[in-house]
Amino acid sequence: MIIVMRKDTTEEQVEQVAERLKNVGLGVHLSVGEFRTIIGAIGDEKLVREIGLEALPFVEKILPITQPFKLVSREFQEEDSVFNIGNCTIGGKQVVLMAGPCAVESEEQVLEAALGVKAAGARILRGGAFKPRTSPYSFQGLEEKGLQILARVREQTGMPIVTEVMDQHSVSLVAEYADIMQVGARNMQNFYLLRELGKLNKPVLLKRGLSATIEEWLMAAEYIMAGGNRQVILCERGIRTFETMTRNTLDLSAVPVVKHLSHLPVIVDPSHGTGNWRWVPSMCCAAVAAGADGLMVEVHPQPEQALCDGAQSLTVAKFTTLCTQVEKVANVFGKSIRG
Amino acid sequence: MIIVMRKDTTEEQVEQVAERLKNVGLGVHLSVGEFRTIIGAIGDEKLVREIGLEALPFVEKILPITQPFKLVSREFQEEDSVFNIGNCTIGGKQVVLMAGPCAVESEEQVLEAALGVKAAGARILRGGAFKPRTSPYSFQGLEEKGLQILARVREQTGMPIVTEVMDQHSVSLVAEYADIMQVGARNMQNFYLLRELGKLNKPVLLKRGLSATIEEWLMAAEYIMAGGNRQVILCERGIRTFETMTRNTLDLSAVPVVKHLSHLPVIVDPSHGTGNWRWVPSMCCAAVAAGADGLMVEVHPQPEQALCDGAQSLTVAKFTTLCTQVEKVANVFGKSIRG
């Protein structure tokens, strides 16, 4: 951590900062320039963050040198994390496709979607039983009944299930049914939920918050890993910008950036990322070319009848065409949607 | 709701949309132009939102006419909502000052802050017992012990307490101690929490999410009101933008916009809004001039010793000066910080 003092600080003020750094066990490295003094704090940056130096009027600013995350970082673990889920492998040479309806509506609907997407190449079934909705008057999901439907469809198709968990007290319930626990964008900083998931031994798919920086996203993953659960899959799903033609702006550059900073796998959700089925196929191909370890795509047997997010859902036919394209792009990078 | 069809849609396609609107009980109003047909859906817009018309390839876009919120709207209730808390009045001629430390650290700290801010003009004591922190390694709050400290300080000072509740299962615990239940920015769309707060008969202070539109913010308030709790206080606390010199960008125009759309009171939190004690006094004055019904300000007896957010905390002395200025600005608008 570098502490930049304001111009014309006195020696006593510099000493005061140095003293406080030493008190918490940090080394101090002074660099006295012509106009200002810069103080290097040597040791754990976390300690500097906690002692409130910014509140001192003669401190101009504080510059962090290291990233605040540890367990998620590539410095902590150099090789890629690879997780096995059912007969899929996330983080290696497979591009894992997760597909299915936004919301679980009925067993027929889920089964039809599951059989369709499986035949096309998807390996994991997605479907929401608990739905976070902007309006209190919108359909809120079938809850446990929805989880049971997903489980029955898993039995019939052999597809592992990824589904959202919305609060820490539902973690054990959802964990009974789900193969991957999904944390939605709005819950990325629900720290109680993250801590509860840290106690599980089950993969967690952590969506990036609508306005979360990459650093905050990785810190959310750090919460889960700090609790002991090492199986975190990151999911880019679009960030909020001024552009209104797309529901969100899918930040594909997050894929190489995260892979540089962290050993965790990253997948991409172009359905929420764009909010419009028209742009989903292009962005699926682009995500794989950017290095994504997988895709999450909304597919509905009759999108125009969907109770939720029909506008961004693909039909099974369109998803099938998309899979063919995605497989070819994956092959360019020595990967495949089949394990 | 206006449904805009793509150019060259056939009559059958128009009929198909009209049919689906009629099926859910909506009136249909066709406007056939030279190039395209526009369909007006007459009745409850919510119904249109739910039937997934955007998924139809011949639908270009859907334009809402009305706002999606009801109970929070000025169309529903024309006169301002005014709530009495202790001997304060929020939403009327009083500019209510809520002040205190970011986090409860000890009884001495809270008491010293409380006595200081009360003498300066604050009427409500703020202090966090449960702290949402970006890093799992940061101080997470004293939890129930913190609530007890707040309660003891209330006894000694007579100041009502506003404190954060972070999940639905703590609502009853926090409600035992708090006079106002605070929902943090990261929880603005924690719908379970909102629903639980809807069952209370106690004011809720709902902070705007970091990237929440005003519409989403009002929809979050709608969740609480739809549950039966009419006492919602909105709190603008800065939104996320590209600017990095301030922690967030305080959106003061949200104050008149919300007051136009809704009857609910709005307060402003310039401490989080700017993230730097230097800009807090100016933005407090500006917020009151913009029409805010109150302010929430972080004050710490020794900001440079604070366990949390010291950089944005004022000393009691600086807060006292600020109160004098704020009172003069309030007077311009026929208001006062004293009830």
Next chain:
Amino acid sequence: MIIVMRKDTTEEQVEQVAERLKNVGLGVHLSVGEFRTIIGAIGDEKLVREIGLEALPFVEKILPITQPFKLVSREFQEEDSVFNIGNCTIGGKQVVLMAGPCAVESEEQVLEAALGVKAAGARILRGGAFKPRTSPYSFQGLEEKGLQILARVREQTGMPIVTEVMDQHSVSLVAEYADIMQVGARNMQNFYLLRELGKLNKPVLLKRGLSATIEEWLMAAEYIMAGGNRQVILCERGIRTFETMTRNTLDLSAVPVVKHLSHLPVIVDPSHGTGNWRWVPSMCCAAVAAGADGLMVEVHPQPEQALCDGAQSLTVAKFTTLCTQVEKVANVFGKSIRG
């Protein structure tokens, strides 16, 4: 255009709006609901935009039905625009690579870069003679001397040149040398410059502004086309968001969106889009997979000696590896970097 009246508007007020619409030659279509009246204006939306109805207190809002652009739209021209430049084809089956240094520094530097990128697969040489720089103290470009260097390198390599023009009075000078006239992001709404370029018979590469919506970007292209120049190439180069790990956020979803709305070709500049050479190769592949008609990449023989933007420049060796990858991705979509 749909004019939504405020609740409880009188018949006279509705009549007043209708009258003004009729006065400018528009058709009027009333839809009187239980709570509010909606007025459809039939005819040229431009006329509605110009008569200032939003200033009337009883007008709630005005909703456009059609896009404000014409000549750039797919409704105006259904098939893709394809432009021939030298022996390249932009907008068809070729993925055109434009590469070279950010700034022209010397003939040796440009020639070395040109020979390198040409051997790797680039078809067009980029290089800046006029440089827009945030600081008045930074290197501002070699100006005409730089253009002459580019022309000499074109002679030696046969590569057409794309270079930036910064104001309308330099258009004729730059046009003497350049094969493609580049408009930088900061000039996207320099309307005088756009109008001057509209008089040329030479391709214009129009970069998206840092905070330009897709609609504004297409309107800027409309300025050029309205002047008579039909050869506009759009270039996505990242937009400004809250994320700080990348210089900008490259909005690849803009590629399919623009291709849906317009017949113009779209290329992508991942060098400015990310600001870091590390992320450029991934984003090049992603851009082509998203459907881009070409790429613009900064390549410098010695990036660490560059007078401008060294941090985002690739070496020739890294660019050569990238071309091999990009070609494979292009092939998946039936395209090639070779014509």
Next chain:
Amino acid sequence: MIIVMRKDTTEEQVEQVAERLKNVGLGVHLSVGEFRTIIGAIGDEKLVREIGLEALPFVEKILPITQPFKLVSREFQEEDSVFNIGNCTIGGKQVVLMAGPCAVESEEQVLEAALGVKAAGARILRGGAFKPRTSPYSFQGLEEKGLQILARVREQTGMPIVTEVMDQHSVSLVAEYADIMQVGARNMQNFYLLRELGKLNKPVLLKRGLSATIEEWLMAAEYIMAGGNRQVILCERGIRTFETMTRNTLDLSAVPVVKHLSHLPVIVDPSHGTGNWRWVPSMCCAAVAAGADGLMVEVHPQPEQALCDGAQSLTVAKFTTLCTQVEKVANVFGKSIRG
């Protein structure tokens, strides 16, 4: 400037960076930690920016210590800059009101507006003769004829004129008529224009770009000052964010931030900042309370007949009411709209 090396850099790599710093005349200060080496570059940071160290693969990041601006900074000039224009004083105890129509349409219109706003308390007349418009089909201004109208109205009213100049070649023409040269948001980084204005001896009102950081805005002012013209007035006019209820998000915290960093006066334009006449009065009061040295407000005799931006224009009556409020707020801070 602090250069942070990647983990496990070799001594030779550190030496290579140190060598390059010394070559341009900078001092070098090594801090070798357990995991990484940090290099402090002592001297002019500009030199570090120019030598492209970020392109070296073993350089992790470069952290600036000082601000890149000089002449505009408070470190350069401690006391506030105060400019006299006509009988107004900008930057001192006067809150200068600039008001008038968005676009000059006719002498009658401008004169009526001028007489109205002058009577209400405005001291400077605003009006656009050159209009930057998003659409090529919109009204583009009366150009020189508009300037002549402004000059005639100045004669009749005694009010100095502020009007926009859109390119460097019109600077001398506009300077013949204008008392203050306005640079629009879209031209904030039109560096040719800034340089030309730097040669004048006349105040320049520099609007903040739609997505300009405060640092970039001050760097634009630095361009003008570096040319020799010290009379720069900054104007906050809203930045682009995700919020759609207001045309832009007026960033009032920019006022105290700029006043901390710079000695230049700052005014606020709530008309463009919000885009809706309804929010203008509140935001005018808020801007003055935040410390603004003046306001720029659009006033039109018949807003609903305006050829440009009618939606955000106030009537003379509304502006008169606003002035009374603004004066009271100014008085709280020992200021007045009358000189």
